[in-house]
Amino acid sequence: MKGVILAGGFGTRFRPLTFTKPKPMIPLVNKPVLEHVVEYLCVHGLKNIVVTTTFLREIIMEHFRGREDVPLSFPLEQYPLGTAGSVKNAGMEQEEEPFVVIQGDNITDLDLQKLIDFHYEAGGLVTIALTRVEDPWNYGIALLESDGCISRFHERPGRGKCFSDLASTGIYVVDPKALAFVPEGIPFDFAKDLFHMLHSKEKGKMFGYELEEGEFWADVGQPRGYLQAMEWMLDKMRTDVVIGQNVEIDSSGINSPSVIGNGVVLEEGCSVGPHTVLFEDVDVGKNSSLEQCFVGEGTMIGEAACIRDATIGAHCILGRDVSVLNGTIWPFVVIPDSSTVDNILKRFVKVENGGDGHGIERKKEERILRTVSEEEAFYFNMCKKGKVVHTGFVAHKLDEFVQIVKTVDPRSIDYHLWGATETEGIIPYLIYNDFADWIRNLLGDVQLANKVARLQHEDSRDQLVGMIRERIAELNGE
Numbered sequence: 001m002k003g004v005i006l007a008g009g010f011g012t013r014f015r016p017l018t019f020t021k022p023k024p025m026i027p028l029v030n031k032p033v034l035e036h037v038v039e040y041l042c043v044h045g046l047k048n049i050v051v052t053t054t055f056l057r058e059i060i061m062e063h064f065r066g067r068e069d070v071p072l073s074f075p076l077e078q079y080p081l082g083t084a085g086s087v088k089n090a091g092m093e094q095e096e097e098p099f100v101v102i103q104g105d106n107i108t109d110l111d112l113q114k115l116i117d118f119h120y121e122a123g124g125l126v127t128i129a130l131t132r133v134e135d136p137w138n139y140g141i142a143l144l145e146s147d148g149c150i151s152r153f154h155e156r157p158g159r160g161k162c163f164s165d166l167a168s169t170g171i172y173v174v175d176p177k178a179l180a181f182v183p184e185g186i187p188f189d190f191a192k193d194l195f196h197m198l199h200s201k202e203k204g205k206m207f208g209y210e211l212e213e214g215e216f217w218a219d220v221g222q223p224r225g226y227l228q229a230m231e232w233m234l235d236k237m238r239t240d241v242v243i244g245q246n247v248e249i250d251s252s253g254i255n256s257p258s259v260i261g262n263g264v265v266l267e268e269g270c271s272v273g274p275h276t277v278l279f280e281d282v283d284v285g286k287n288s289s290l291e292q293c294f295v296g297e298g299t300m301i302g303e304a305a306c307i308r309d310a311t312i313g314a315h316c317i318l319g320r321d322v323s324v325l326n327g328t329i330w331p332f333v334v335i336p337d338s339s340t341v342d343n344i345l346k347r348f349v350k351v352e353n354g355g356d357g358h359g360i361e362r363k364k365e366e367r368i369l370r371t372v373s374e375e376e377a378f379y380f381n382m383c384k385k386g387k388v389v390h391t392g393f394v395a396h397k398l399d400e401f402v403q404i405v406k407t408v409d410p411r412s413i414d415y416h417l418w419g420a421t422e423t424e425g426i427i428p429y430l431i432y433n434d435f436a437d438w439i440r441n442l443l444g445d446v447q448l449a450n451k452v453a454r455l456q457h458e459d460s461r462d463q464l465v466g467m468i469r470e471r472i473a474e475l476n477g478e
Contacts, residue, residue: 001097001116003046004090005037006083006170007104008054010351013222016313016330017279017296019349019375022056023221024104025063027279029233029259030244032063033220034104042070044112046100052077052086055351082187084179084194093179101190103170105221107229110171110211118209119173122148125198125205126178129171131217132210139167140191142208150206153199155191166210169217223294223311227275231257241273244280261297285320293324296331310341340387346379348372348438368445369475371397378438380404382412398443402468405461413461435464445471 011018017026024034034051041049047070053060054077061074075090083101092099098119100112110129119127128150130142136157141164143152152163168191181197182188198206211217218229234240240256243249247260250268254260258273261280266272269287278284278295285303293307296314301307303320310324313331318324320337327341331349335341351373378401380393391412395401405413416434433453440449448471455463 001046002048002050002092002095002099003041004050004052004087004092004099004101005034005041005104006052006086006101007034007060008052008057008077008080008083008086009104009221010055011221014226016311016328016349017294019331019351020296020314022053022059025056025059026220026226027259027261027277028107028220028226028229029237029242030261033107034060035063036107037102037104038064038070038072040108041100041102041112046112047071049073050075050090050092051104052083052090054080054086080187081185082189082193084182084190085186085188087174087190088179088182088184088188092174093176093182095176098173098175101172101174103219103221105219105225106170106217107220107232108169108171108211108215108217110169110215110217114212115171115209116173118148119207122207124149124207125175125202126195127173127207127209128195129169129217130166130208130210131169131215132165133167134165136162136165136167140195142166142168144208144210148207148209149204150199150208153195153206155195166208169211170219226277230259230277234259255291267303279314302337335388336383338386339383342387343389345381345388345390347381347434348378348442349375350441351375368443368448369398369472370443372442376442378434378442380408380412380416382409382415384411388415398439398468399472401438402465402472405464405468410461413464417455417460447471 007024009023011023014023014026025032028036038049049070050073053074057074064072077086077089081089087101115127115129128142133139137159138156140153140155141157141162142150143164145151178198181194188194195206216232219225220229234257241254241258243260244262244264246263248265250266252266252268252270252272255273258276261278261282263281264278265283267284267286270284271289273291275292276290279297281298282295283300285301285305287303288301288305290307293310295312298315299312301318302322305318306323309326312324312329315331316329316333318335322335323340325342328344329341330346333345333347378395380391381388382391391408393404393408395404436449436453439445439452451467452464
């Protein structure tokens with residue numbers, strides 16, 4: 001029997017950590033979630049595994065390259081086809097026996113063989129593993145008859161419309177015949193589409209199997225489930241703190257439960273945890289305190305920082321004496337010394353397949369003048385009375401960008417050009433140009449980006465407006 005791992009999602013519930021890593025590659029106790037899922041299937045005898053991927057698929061494939069103990073295949077998916085569509089794209093309709101489908105963010109010790117045995121005994125097209133939850137509105141829920149047949153199914157009903165607390169775990173046994181109902185080449189999901197279609201067209205052919213008491217399951221695609229799974233794993237390991245390889249800890253304390261990733265550096269006097277996860281290569285300066293937080297890979301935190309109830313994306317740089325209190329910071333953000341962040345601070349991120357027509361060929365001027373997605377938009381931030389805040393202005397295209405530059409608070413221009421080095425306490429080696437980065441990396445206009453990169457602080461607003469207007473006119477043939 002084959003196993004299929006659905007690993008093609010964008011991981012929106014775990015942003016900003018999933019901007020730079022695909023969700024299945026998020027480390028859980030210092031090992032990618034997907035690796036835990038692969039090992040789970042192997043333990044239950046499923047060693048021929050298909051992994052469906054789209055977003056940042058090269059990262060997933062590279063990690064498993066050379067693994068010889070289990071055959072893994074990664075079918076090419078030109079654009080997202082949904083959960084059921086991706087399984088049909090993988091050729092599973094041609095299989096001669098049922099197969100197991102599991103989400104790439106599921107951590108469980110469900111007895112898979114019992115689920116498979118139940119599926120054969122029931123004789124249906126699909127069997128869904130179910131578990132009781134306190135928040136059924138966040139899941140697909142089912143109502144069962146005495147023989148396990150699903151009499152009613154609804155994907156994420158409203159809070160007042162929950163008729164059951166039995167939630168789909170995202171683990172299914174599927175007969176290949178069920179995929180005949182999945183259309184070719186268009187996005188189509190198991191929960192949103194196929195299950196409802198089967199329920200109406202093939203009544204009595206969809207069954208539910210409830211996890212036994214004591215069996216564990218968690219959806220680690222969001223922080224709450226991730227922490228539940230982390231604590232469950234630590235308990236199984238009979239430890240409450242895990243420290244990765246090549247870690248440097250200088251007279252610092254780690255409070256449980258916490259996980260310290262590979263290559264992390266904790267300078268002296270730091271306090272880390274509880275409920276703290278540091279991804280690989282995080283660097284934390286002297287006398288800093290981190291509690292109930294996630295810190296993405298490669299982030300540098302200066303001395304005397306205070307991080308509480310926060311999520312910090314990858315490759316951020318936080319200066320000395322920075323506080324992040326119940327805040328969320330997207331990747332590649334720089335926070336000046338002595339600043340506080342207590343909100344969501346966004347910076348543009350290039351998203352694969354993220355709003356540019358899934359690879360549609362465009363003329364150069366169309367690429368530069370295009371409207372970008374919400375993730376790729378330019379968010380105008382600024383330093384204000386010791387806080388780094390969002391101004392409320394967001395640009396989705398170049399002409400919108402230049403209109404905002406004309407009117408935005410000058411402190412925002414200083415922040416993104418890093419012309420505020422002396423007044424805002426930004427140390428010199430952190431200086432870079434957000435405006436030039438956005439124009440080069442998102443719009444693809446290297447010529448304009450190089451001009452913007454050479455801007456001086458003096459009269460930068462007028463110069464910036466002038467050169468962008470001139471470039472827009474040139475592209476429009478004026």
